């Protein structure tokens with residue numbers, strides 16, 4: 160059996176883990192990146208990479224980060240995934256879940272609409288409105304890129320003058336301002352790694368500053384979540400449609416708040432503090448999803 164891994168770097172740590180987990184189960188991993196794909200209409204194969212007919216030769220696809228690209232490239236990549244899905248391909252995560260979660264505004268809306276706890280957040284294209292929202296949110300906010308990850312580009316702002324300058328610059332470059340009330344979390348948060356309908360592993364991320372991304376130096380510490388947090392993470396993944404998800408939860412004085420849900424999470428930091436073989440769990444879950 161062959162399973163595809165869509166990755167920008169097949170020798171990257173997570174992709175290597177996935178390849179090894181597959182080989183242990185006698186599955187042949189086929190790694191490729193989006194720019195290598197050819198899509199066809201009205202003649203076959205519908206989607207191929209090198210000599211591989213994706214629909215015919217691969218049983219499933221596992222997605223690593225979709226990567227950067229122009230709007231056209233990203234839309235094309237998503238279109239291809241949707242087409243493969245319509246033809247019955249098992250894709251972890253499904254394209255709809257990727258679309259929902261990479262867009263922080265869209266994801267947070269869906270979580271809020273389902274009654275899950277999320278921080279107060281405002282989004283606008285207008286610099287003057289952004290400044291009003293800055294005040295509405297208490298004058299201490301985190302400004303984030305709507306499509307960001309790894310904490311890159313997020314800024315905590317509590318000075319109205321700096322806020323004004325930032326909103327002006329964002330608006331000038333046609334960037335949407337995404338502002339969130341600053342949540343007092345004591346420099347740590349929870350990352351729950353959901354696979355299927357359970358939390359496969361979780362960690363507390365302990366930082367020296369307010370950003371707790373492991374990629375920015377936060378220390379992962381193994382933790383067992385209580386039932387409330389486990390249910391929260393699993394429910395969040397389900398609402399977004401993710402089969403595999405990295406759910407970021409801040410523990411505020413008023414209770415847990417979900418700040419984001421990653422549909423293509425890495426797990427190198429988490430793997431260093433858990434006995435669960437995460438890549439193996441992902442592969443095992445993918446096999447359980449195959450249509451027989």
Ligand SMILES: Nc1ncnc2c1ncn2[C@@H]1O[C@H](COP(=O)(O)OP(=O)(O)O)[C@@H](O)[C@H]1O
Nearest residue numbers: 307308309310311339340341342369370371419
């Ligand atoms: N509203 C907030 N208040 C306090 N800290 C935050 C807030 N939002 C995010 N953070 C911190 O910044 C980190 C990155 O934010 P997040 O929304 O997860 O975006 P990403 O990881 O995609 O860059 C979080 O893990 C958390 O430590």
Ligand SMILES: [Mg+2]
Nearest residue numbers: 309310407419
């Ligand atoms: Mg995050």
